[in-house]
Amino acid sequence: METGRLLQFNTLYQTGSLRKAAELLGISHSGLSKSMSTLEAEINDKLFIQSGRGISFTDQGHEFAKKIPIFLESLNNLISKEDIKSKSVIKIGSFEVFTTYFAKLMSPAFNDYDLDFNELVPGQMEKALLNREIDLAITYEPIPLPGVEHLEVTEIEMGAYVRKGSFKGLDIQSIPFAAPIIPVVGAASGIKGLDSWPDQFFKREIRFRVDLMETAISLARNGHCAVFVPQFIAKLHNELVKDQFQLVKKELPSKMKTIKRKVYIIKRESTLEDEKIKKIAAYLRKI
Numbered sequence: 001m002e003t004g005r006l007l008q009f010n011t012l013y014q015t016g017s018l019r020k021a022a023e024l025l026g027i028s029h030s031g032l033s034k035s036m037s038t039l040e041a042e043i044n045d046k047l048f049i050q051s052g053r054g055i056s057f058t059d060q061g062h063e064f065a066k067k068i069p070i071f072l073e074s075l076n077n078l079i080s081k082e083d084i085k086s087k088s089v090i091k092i093g094s095f096e097v098f099t100t101y102f103a104k105l106m107s108p109a110f111n112d113y114d115l116d117f118n119e120l121v122p123g124q125m126e127k128a129l130l131n132r133e134i135d136l137a138i139t140y141e142p143i144p145l146p147g148v149e150h151l152e153v154t155e156i157e158m159g160a161y162v163r164k165g166s167f168k169g170l171d172i173q174s175i176p177f178a179a180p181i182i183p184v185v186g187a188a189s190g191i192k193g194l195d196s197w198p199d200q201f202f203k204r205e206i207r208f209r210v211d212l213m214e215t216a217i218s219l220a221r222n223g224h225c226a227v228f229v230p231q232f233i234a235k236l237h238n239e240l241v242k243d244q245f246q247l248v249k250k251e252l253p254s255k256m257k258t259i260k261r262k263v264y265i266i267k268r269e270s271t272l273e274d275e276k277i278k279k280i281a282a283y284l285r286k287i
Contacts, residue, residue, distance in 0.1 A: 161247035176207035178216035
């Protein structure tokens with residue numbers, strides 16, 4: 001079915017006259033009549049009948065006419081490059097490290113897109129990708145699943161931080177922590193907590209279990225505990241608070257030394273590595 005015939009019938013319906021519609025369309029009366037006969041044959045329905053010198057639309061014709069503007073609008077949205085450009089959305093799944101802090105660094109570079117950040121823990125984000133609920137994800141705790149691909153982008157340094165001047169004279173083994181209440185299940189690294197603390201090396205004392213990393217940072221900022229976060233987050237935090245509330249790194253147990261976590265962009269195997277993914281990867285390497 002040609003879109004042109006739909007436009008012709010739409011004009012015919014609006015004018016109610018073959019002659020007037022033909023004039024507006026710039027075609028002959030017989031040409032329009034033949035085109036409408038072809039349209040009726042294509043949809044296997046009678047749309048109008050001759051009525052004296054004019055025409056009268058059938059019930060099917062009235063119903064068909066109602067659907068044409070909806071179809072034409074949908075078609076226009078589908079093929080309009082300007083519309084697609086103005087409404088392009090990137091749906092990103094991750095946890096607070098990347099949906100809150102990294103998003104602040106990345107979002108100015110994506111003015112041509114709307115960015116949807118979905119709070120998801122490892123495992124959930126892989127499933128959301130497979131269900132096409134998100135376009136890509138960012139994590140440092142990959143959960144292997146068929147159909148998804150983890151692209152290693154960079155690595156970030158982790159650290160245990162406390163409020164400046166607090167817990168003086170105490171080593172990290174004597175300091176209470178705020179830790180995520182949400183567990184990680186199935187991580188290839190064996191990590192069990194969302195903040196990626198390496199329990200296999202050292203069991204810390206957890207006094208506060210929280211849903212949000214920001215809550216943990218607030219508790220640490222007020223001198224109640226330590227928090228285990230990426231170094232870039234502590235740096236961003238310290239840029240926003242007064243000197244007495246800044247977070248400083250505490251020395252980790254000797255068997256842990258420096259802890260780094262690889263950062264991955266997760267995509268469906270069927271998704272091409274396009275410019276959006278490359279751009280996000282470039283910003284991840286800057287943190």
